[in-house]
Amino acid sequence: MLGDNEKSAEFDVVINDEEQYSIWPADRDVPAGWHTVGTRGPKQQCLDWIDEHWTDMRPRSLREALRQAAGDSA
Template identity: 65%
Template sequence: MSTETSTGDENEIRYSVVINDEEQYSIWPAHRETPAGWRETGCAGTKQECLDHIDTVWTDMRPRSLRERMTAKEA
């Protein structure tokens, strides 16, 4: 079990909101290196703060490439 989940207090862990090239969001422990294929958005906080931010900004769950294909078909 990792130390991040064994503490039992998620409010002590700082997270960063990350986004990939398909504009899909996730959270990542702020003390860890951002994984390949993802970049930080500048938003960080508790797990719940980060999830609340994602709920606000990620309004279309479709990957960017799918949205672009669908838009091209409509034109």
């Protein structure tokens, strides 16, 4: 069960260089290596946004390596 503070807290959706998403409290500085994507709201709204937009959970470097490997074997 969510407490009153968590229900009213606002979060930012953040992304790192590997294109991995997370949420971060809007009233705190975003950690190094992460930046906001422009979506802010209640926790569940941010989690729903991530669920809709983060369709490939693999890190970007892995996706690129697999693409290169597939191209090399073609």
